[in-house]
Amino acid sequence: MLSLFIVVVFFISILIGVVIGHYKIFPFYYLYKYKNFIAVKLKKRVKNEKIGTFNESPLDIFFTESLPTTQLRYNAITDENSLENILDKMSIPSQYFFNAYKNIELVSFDQNGEICKLVYKVNDLTQEAFFYSNGKKSNDVILTIPGSGENHSYDIVTNNIRTYHNTFGTPSALLEESTHFVLIKPNEDYLSIHNNEYKLSYNALYKTLLNKGSSYSVKYLIDAMALVKYCKTNEQKVILNGLSQGAEACLYVSLQAEPYMTIMSSGYSIFNSILDYGSFDQIIISNIRNVYSPEYIKSMIKQQSTKYILTYGKEEQCIYGYEAKNNLTQNYYKDLQNVYFYSHEYAHIMPVKELNKMIKEFYV
The missing domain is CATH 1.10.287 (Helix Hairpins)
Incomplete structure (x- = not known):
């Protein structure tokens, strides 16, 4: 028994x-x-x-991150020249960022299965941007920009619960009939720079690009702008969607690209203009807080037709928990007619049920 x-x-x-x-x-x-x-x-x-172990090459010490099991674009790095060639191609001078959208010239767009490749020029540089796609063809487009953490892009587009982005999933109101693109950041998923065993160290990549006068953040933000420009050129309605660092990225892309709607979950506070907490894996662009001050951001949003939705969680431990309880940013933007706020009872997540209601209400 x-x-x-x-x-x-x-x-x-x-x-x-x-x-x-x-x-x-x-x-x-x-x-x-x-x-x-x-x-x-x-x-x-x-x-x-x-960390701290050498095998046959000094390069080995710089490959420390988990290698995804998804399809990979690059062959294994075996020498310094092949690595330097990849890094040089992704280096965009940081000063290009602030007027990037108007200077983007679209070259070509190709899709091979779930992977999309967009070639564009910004000023004098030819760049390649990559995205995962859900394969649907629609005039309504969602572009999700992943937050911090490694190898989240593929899990987002396949709605895999392994990524914190999918604690409650992507709002179904966005996905029912829409084309869903997920930005693939440099050294993530398909774009992993690897030695067949590990990916390139994030800290090594971030520091190298900064010391070249570039920025990891500049590269992927301009990649996202290029896709918005491509979609708008094809008269598609674009919604930007992001959680955490991805939400902050959506803001910076939107201020230049002006999509139809921007959803920002736990990613922006006006307090960050005073004190900006974060490590190398957060958005780092020289002078961005001076240029994109709260006053400037407010004036730009006021001129736009873009609808902005910002959410915060009351269980969050950082500034966004404070935002959820004290409405610091909400009070600052209270006179803007195209900015909406919602505070939920959870922590660092995308409040899908509430967002579904808001999207259906605002989407025309």
């Missing part, structure tokens, strides 16, 4: 787990949150064991 009881309890537990995971009901959010916390701790331990 005891063994039968254990078997029954086991299968009931599995059934309950499936229901919680599928419908994302209590306590799904908390289980997901602590699962990610444990995974990050284990990953850091493995990485620390790797």
Whole structure:
């Protein structure tokens, strides 16, 4: 009898787990949150064991990040010249960023399966931008810009729960009939720079580009602008969508590209103009806080037809938790008719149910 009881309890537990995971009901959010916390701790331990070891080349020390199992564009790096060639091609002078959109010249767009390639020029430089696509053809386009963390692009477009972006998924109101592009950042997923075992160290990549007068952030932000320009040229209605760093990126792209709608989940606070907390993996562009001051951003948004939706979580530990409870940024923008705010009860997530309602209300 005891063994039968254990078997029954086991299968009931599995059934309950499936229901919680599928419908994302209590306590799904908390289980997901602590699962990610444990995974990050284990990953850091493995990485620390790797750092400081040499094999056959000094290059080995710079390849420390997890290599994705998705299709890869680049062959394995075996010498300094091949690595330098890739880095040079992605180096865009930081000063190009502030007037990038109007200086973008579109060259070509190709799609091979789920991977899209956009070739463009900005000032005197020819660049290549890459995106994953859900394969749908529509006049309504969503461009999701991933937040910080590695190898999230493919998981976002396939709605894989492994990425924190999909705690509750992408708003279904956006995806029902729309084309969904997900930006592939340099050294992420398909664009991983690798040695067949590991990806190039993020810190090495960020610092190298900064010391070349460029910025990792500049590259992927201008890539995103180029796709918005391509879609608008084809008379497609574009919605930008981002969580965390991706939300901040959506703001900077929108101020120049002026899409139809921009959804920013936990990614922007006017307080960041006073004190900007973050590490190398956050947006770093020389002089951006002076140029894109709260006053300038407000004046630009006021001139636009773009609808902005900003959300914050009351359980967040950083400035966005403060925003959710005290409405710092909301109060600053309260006189703008095209900016909307929502505070939810969770932490660093995209509040999908509420966003679905807002999107359907505002989307014309």
